[in-house]
Amino acid sequence: MVKTSLNTSLSKRKCIKTIGSGKVRLSDSSMVRTSLNTSLSNRKCIKKKGSGKDRLSDSSMVRTSLSTSLSNSKCIQTKGSGKDRLSNSSMVRTSLNTSLSKRKCTKTKGSGEDRLRDYPMVRTSLNTSLHKRKFIKTKVSGKDWLSDLPEYLLCQILSKLPTKDSVRTSVLSPRWRNLWSHVSALDLGFHDFKDDLDKEEFIDSFMKSHKELDFKLKSFKLVYDVNEHFHDEFVWRLNKVVKRGVCELTVLNMVDVDEALVRMPLSLYSCATLVSLTLYCVVFDHPESKSVSLPCVKSMYLEGVKFDGDSVLETLISSCPVLEDLTVITHPDDYLEVVRVRSQSLKSFRLESQLLECDDPDVGFECDDDPDVEIDAPYLEYMSIRDYQLRSFIIHNIGPSAEVNIDVVFDFEYDDPVEITKIHNFLIAISTFHKVTISARTLEVIHSYSEVEPLPPFSNLSRLDASLVESSWKVLPAFLGCCMNLHSLVVELGHLPEIEEIKLSPVPQCVLSSINSLQLKTPSTPSKMKLATYFWKNCTALKKMHLSGR
Known part of the structure; x- marks a missing residue:
């Protein structure tokens, strides 16, 4: 439909004569509205062979206002179906004395259809002329969005990485140079340093800078593998970690000599900030006093841990009033008599044994049974006991x-x-x-x-x-x-x-x-x-x- 108003003239318009149907159609076309003394003149069509459809498809809709003229535009004439279409087009809006002149359409070959495809909307204003219009491909901006994030968010991202990878980001830009040192986490592997001395110096330097800046150390993970273990130095460093308010503590001991098993510091029994504890092949000494309290621990994973006393594990579990997830994988050489779990908050409990691995003919000896099991956890939702050779199994209460x-x-x-x-x-x-x-x-x-x-x-x-x-x-x-x-x-x-x-x-x-x-x-x-x-x-x-x- 073509609507004109306010003394609008449509002159010298030529339509398309179709062969076969005998009908002239302007169908499926976009609406062209002109107002306020708008003239459409000298419109000519281009004759095209093919499918018989005359289309300006996927092209822009033209709206002109305020004395706008559309001149010398040419359309495409096709033979066959007898349809003249302006379909599925985007809108071009021009205002305030805008002129569109000498617009030419592109003639396509093969299908018989003339299309202007996928043109974006173009808006021009304030006496802008669209002459020999070209479409420009927009490129993705190369702005560094990551560096624009606030420092606390960047530090949270870096805290999810191993410390070795976190330090590598210091070469990105001046802003990143010392950012890794503000991260509230240490995640150290035994291959990250040339020797034990370098690792110890790095930990001491990191802890010193955090103390000067009054930062909390939320996460500390250490894969411990040394040529020679010094108990006093190790305990001294872990005590500093506990004092810095650590929330997540992981110590994985890879020293395979029994005499060198890492013994955990007694200060760990009263760490008020600890939420998650993961230990592998270490020793828990019997606490010297009754002041054992881990008020925030929710998750505890103990694999191959030796307990210096039959009641140490029970004391450790009962000192966690909000404990929800507990995993115990017993050590085959431990003298633990019973795994006694008494908790009013525990929801998930997993118990496994390394003992059955010893019952191998190639080893040459047999191990005794695993420790007895005694459960009193009224809110327990899941319990798994696997690879376990039982002597006694007592359930007082579970969910x-x-x-x-x-x-x-x-x-x-x-x-x-x-x-x-x-x-x-x-x-x-x-x-x-x-x-x-x-x-x-x-x-x-x-x-x-x-x-x-x-x-x-x-x-x-x-x-x-x-x-x-x-x-x-x-x-x-x-x-x-x-x-x-x-x-x-x-x-x-x-x-x-x-x-x-x-x-x-x-x-x-x-x-x-x-x-x-x-x-x-x-x-x-x-x-x-x-x-x-x-x-x-x-x-x-x-x-x-x-x-x-x-």
Whole structure:
């Protein structure tokens, strides 16, 4: 549509005659509005062959006002469909005596369509003329946005890097030259320095500058590997770290000589700012006084840590009133008698052992059992005990909906009443759980026990994840027979049992009538569907079944 107003003249306009349809069309075109004595003159079209469409597409819409003239513009004539289009165009706005003159369009070949594609909007004002207009490609600005950030944000970014990489940023610009020294974190590896002396001097210099600037040291990580360990110097430096208000402390000891095990300073027992503690292959001495308090510790990871006294670990845990996440990986040569966890705030507890690594024929000796386990954590939501050779397992209290991952072994003998009692107490402890993930070797112990003594009922168990990757189908049904209220079952199989094997060790009817969700993680073999069909036909309450590969 062409609208003109206020004494507007449209003269000498030539339209396009189409061949075939006999119709002249101006369709799908953008609106050209002219006002206030606007004239459109001498408009001519260019004849083009091809698809038969006359288009000015993806071009700019032209709005002219206040005595604007559009002159000597040329359009494109096409043959074929008989359509003259100005479509999908961007807008060009000109104002205040703007003239668009001698505008020429580009003739395209091949498709029969004449297009001005992807032109941005151009706004011109204040007597601006668009003559022989050229479009300029905008380039991305090369401004250094990172350096414009405030210093405290840059320091936070650098604190996420190892100190070695943080120091390297000093060559970027004068502003970055000393920025790394204001970072409230030290992360040092044993390959970062030529020798031990350089590392010690660097730590001392860094700590001195922080003290002069009255900065807090929020994070300190040290991978400790020295040719010769000096206990007094090491404790002296760690005491300085504690005094600087450290929040995250990590010490990973790589010295593999027992006599040189790093002993932690006693000041660590009363670090009021500590939030996260990670230690590897160090020694905790028995505290000299009863003033042990870690009021802010929420996360504690202790791997291969030796405790100088049976009550040290218990004291350490009970001194953390807000502890939420605890991981203990026991040392095979430690004399710890019991892992006693008493916490009113603990939500996640992981216990692993390095002891089973010692029970290797190539080593030439066998280790004793792992320490006893005693849990009293009423708000515990997740517990994992893996690679553990149990002597005693006592649960006083855990969260009612806690998820438990069990991978334990016993030195089981049929004629040993002591071992049978251990397994009985273990089964009584786990019978209170609602969601259990159990390993193949633990199922083998339960199956062996069931051939000597009856299993206790697991009436609380509603979800079971059973792994049979390194075992056989026959170890599972005996345990399932005690789970009369089981609703969800996940079974991971190393190899698929034959139907004859399942018939010899069938799934108990109480389980078949209660399961409503089943997931089978099995190898992709032709007999996979036979197992699925067995469950589908026999599980009367089954609502959902999921098959997946391993």
